[in-house]
Amino acid sequence: MDQLTLMRDLSVPGKSKMVLVVMDGVGGLPGPDGLTELEAAHTPNLDALAARSITGLSTPVRPGITPGSGPGHIGLFGYEPTEWEIGRGVLEALGIDFDLGPNDIAARGNFATVDEAGNILDRRAGRIPTEEGERLVERLRQIALPGVETFVRVVKEYRFVLVLRGEKLEDGLTETDPQRTGVPPLPVEATRPEAEETAELINQWLEEARELLADEPKANSMNLRGIAKVPPIPKMNEIYKLSLGAIATYPMYRGIGRLVGMSVLQTGETIESEVETLKQHWSDHDFFFFHVKKTDSYGEDGNFEAKVHVIEEFDSALPAILELNPGVVLVSGDHSTPWSLKSHSWHELPVMLWSDHIRPDAVTVFGERPCMGGGLGHIRHVDFLPLMMAHAGRLMKFGA
Amino acid sequence: MDQLTLMRDLSVPGKSKMVLVVMDGVGGLPGPDGLTELEAAHTPNLDALAARSITGLSTPVRPGITPGSGPGHIGLFGYEPTEWEIGRGVLEALGIDFDLGPNDIAARGNFATVDEAGNILDRRAGRIPTEEGERLVERLRQIALPGVETFVRVVKEYRFVLVLRGEKLEDGLTETDPQRTGVPPLPVEATRPEAEETAELINQWLEEARELLADEPKANSMNLRGIAKVPPIPKMNEIYKLSLGAIATYPMYRGIGRLVGMSVLQTGETIESEVETLKQHWSDHDFFFFHVKKTDSYGEDGNFEAKVHVIEEFDSALPAILELNPGVVLVSGDHSTPWSLKSHSWHELPVMLWSDHIRPDAVTVFGERPCMGGGLGHIRHVDFLPLMMAHAGRLMKFGA
Numbered sequence: 155m156d157q158l159t160l161m162r163d164l165s166v167p168g169k170s171k172m173v174l175v176v177m178d179g180v181g182g183l184p185g186p187d188g189l190t191e192l193e194a195a196h197t198p199n200l201d202a203l204a205a206r207s208i209t210g211l212s213t214p215v216r217p218g219i220t221p222g223s224g225p226g227h228i229g230l231f232g233y234e235p236t237e238w239e240i241g242r243g244v245l246e247a248l249g250i251d252f253d254l255g256p257n258d259i260a261a262r263g264n265f266a267t268v269d270e271a272g273n274i275l276d277r278r279a280g281r282i283p284t285e286e287g288e289r290l291v292e293r294l295r296q297i298a299l300p301g302v303e304t305f306v307r308v309v310k311e312y313r314f315v316l317v318l319r320g321e322k323l324e325d326g327l328t329e330t331d332p333q334r335t336g337v338p339p340l341p342v343e344a345t346r347p348e349a350e351e352t353a354e355l356i357n358q359w360l361e362e363a364r365e366l367l368a369d370e371p372k373a374n375s376m377n378l379r380g381i382a383k384v385p386p387i388p389k390m391n392e393i394y395k396l397s398l399g400a401i402a403t404y405p406m407y408r409g410i411g412r413l414v415g416m417s418v419l420q421t422g423e424t425i426e427s428e429v430e431t432l433k434q435h436w437s438d439h440d441f442f443f444f445h446v447k448k449t450d451s452y453g454e455d456g457n458f459e460a461k462v463h464v465i466e467e468f469d470s471a472l473p474a475i476l477e478l479n480p481g482v483v484l485v486s487g488d489h490s491t492p493w494s495l496k497s498h499s500w501h502e503l504p505v506m507l508w509s510d511h512i513r514p515d516a517v518t519v520f521g522e523r524p525c526m527g528g529g530l531g532h533i534r535h536v537d538f539l540p541l542m543m544a545h546a547g548r549l550m551k552f553g554a
Numbered sequence: 555m556d557q558l559t560l561m562r563d564l565s566v567p568g569k570s571k572m573v574l575v576v577m578d579g580v581g582g583l584p585g586p587d588g589l590t591e592l593e594a595a596h597t598p599n600l601d602a603l604a605a606r607s608i609t610g611l612s613t614p615v616r617p618g619i620t621p622g623s624g625p626g627h628i629g630l631f632g633y634e635p636t637e638w639e640i641g642r643g644v645l646e647a648l649g650i651d652f653d654l655g656p657n658d659i660a661a662r663g664n665f666a667t668v669d670e671a672g673n674i675l676d677r678r679a680g681r682i683p684t685e686e687g688e689r690l691v692e693r694l695r696q697i698a699l700p701g702v703e704t705f706v707r708v709v710k711e712y713r714f715v716l717v718l719r720g721e722k723l724e725d726g727l728t729e730t731d732p733q734r735t736g737v738p739p740l741p742v743e744a745t746r747p748e749a750e751e752t753a754e755l756i757n758q759w760l761e762e763a764r765e766l767l768a769d770e771p772k773a774n775s776m777n778l779r780g781i782a783k784v785p786p787i788p789k790m791n792e793i794y795k796l797s798l799g800a801i802a803t804y805p806m807y808r809g810i811g812r813l814v815g816m817s818v819l820q821t822g823e824t825i826e827s828e829v830e831t832l833k834q835h836w837s838d839h840d841f842f843f844f845h846v847k848k849t850d851s852y853g854e855d856g857n858f859e860a861k862v863h864v865i866e867e868f869d870s871a872l873p874a875i876l877e878l879n880p881g882v883v884l885v886s887g888d889h890s891t892p893w894s895l896k897s898h899s900w901h902e903l904p905v906m907l908w909s910d911h912i913r914p915d916a917v918t919v920f921g922e923r924p925c926m927g928g929g930l931g932h933i934r935h936v937d938f939l940p941l942m943m944a945h946a947g948r949l950m951k952f953g954a
Contacts, residue, residue: 513583550620
């Protein structure tokens, strides 16, 4: 039986509140002193919680697989990441706080430079500045398609989002980017017959867009990637019979939360303001997704010290979260972002689970190496939700 | 490839005898001194065996899932619990030692009180005493259905079992219990066309039963739940080419054993008498399922001390089992029943496996926390049978 079906069958309402803390990209690799970012950080509060918790290591997708932000989070929320894929276009739209509906098709757009024959010279249009992108997007807004609403939004530099909204839109569409220069962009093609009409509409949009920008010195063409609908993902609030709140400083994480049935809670730019938001909404929801972004950002920068500092900043905020008296707390990350790789990685994530009903293990320090000996052993991100629900007393017995 | 297919293909007869000890609900949570029931118990014999064994922790179904007795045991016997579900009616019939056949449909019956309009006033008929139930069941035995044999047996208080026996009976039937008062019982409905005739027969039985009991002050109606056939589960004796004996003091566990192809061995009420039974039948079978019930019962009562005492009682009996010179011994439980939760739980079970061919780990105490560091790591109940068979030298090589 499928895990979501099982969860839907067994979950019951309850009173115990749950907090899922996601330090984005928290998992690391040894630094100058042989310690990882998390191990090097001074974290008395995380360590004290670890001493009362059961700990372990978790694989986001499968051994050796490096997840993007989409699969990393989808797994944390109890969905098998290889089963529920979120298109690049959808993630890009969520990343600019665009409120995608179930009938929307979203694509990531990249402005490009083509020569007179229409062959690509530069797939990023000379990395034009964002203001330039804004001006171009403004021009593209005049394109009207029959029976369909279109939205064009700048993301950053040469990147934009195109959203088509209409009842009859279908996905199953190829990308236009040939991934090399010297050849023209590809037409959008339908990979299933139902999507043919949509492919035609998008090709029509592309034709008009290229005509409109033909006189541009750099961005005289564009490619569309990851053209997809929001997947028909069952909502967490329905599966688990929960009211869920998402607290995140970056739009993409708020967007993924909204996608899976969470209420997005207005918050500020700092961990401190996120804790304030948690306090304000404590009585409104059963489950809180609490996202810390900058661990990942500094990991991507290769900045060991700054990543350590963000972890320490969260550590200082932890007591205020615990003072709210949650019934279940799980602390982990969506994926590792080791400073030495400057990118997401496949490495397991340390995880700790606290509730009144855990068997505390011998681990007293929250770090990658200590957690290797933790009582949870090696689990997977998709196990987090069932474990949290069980410890919250919100799952019935399976079978008589 | 499916595990059962693999086992069927690879298993060969052999001489080494296997004992699977199931301390029902043995897994626990920390008690007054921070130790679990098993950790607090004085168990020199279990600990000595652990020191010679490989140990670990096992998940009965999946992380976070609390199994009923059916799924807990089915997993121990090597069947994927979410794939082979045993209906509530079947378990209830097994629980009164009723010998269900492959063409039987079993239902759990609950006597209920209804008002003049037929709406339910009490779903348990005022919890009438068992003797009262016996008298009512006697009256219901006069109902005859065309082409079908019927059996009605009292279980306890307001609970009874209805079994229909006939060649053309089909399951895929809904329950009649609306799970609330103020409304009438529901009719039985077929969830697939083949079951329509069976649904009609059961509705006919219900109509006559309610007429017969119309003058009863309390139990003037009834509901049927978990109306199902024995699942067409492949038998362990055929899959593993074994002769298996089941030793259990409670009928339900004997019944599950019989269901999967074990011979039920007559035994007494105590662990001591179960060991006597094992001795008497030692030469008759290859594999023994040895079930200790009271660990679970005291866990359900929330009685820490009494659960500790049952574990110590089993510990005293262990040497007599080992003196029989088994080739493989596995000690674990079907699920946890922590004293502090007073119910089954999702927590992993400690497990130890002994044979001449194991790699002993460093664990010298049989308990939840010591087993966190065991050499088996974290396994699943369905892994027990393949591991026991392998250590008994009863599995051929897979592939050339």
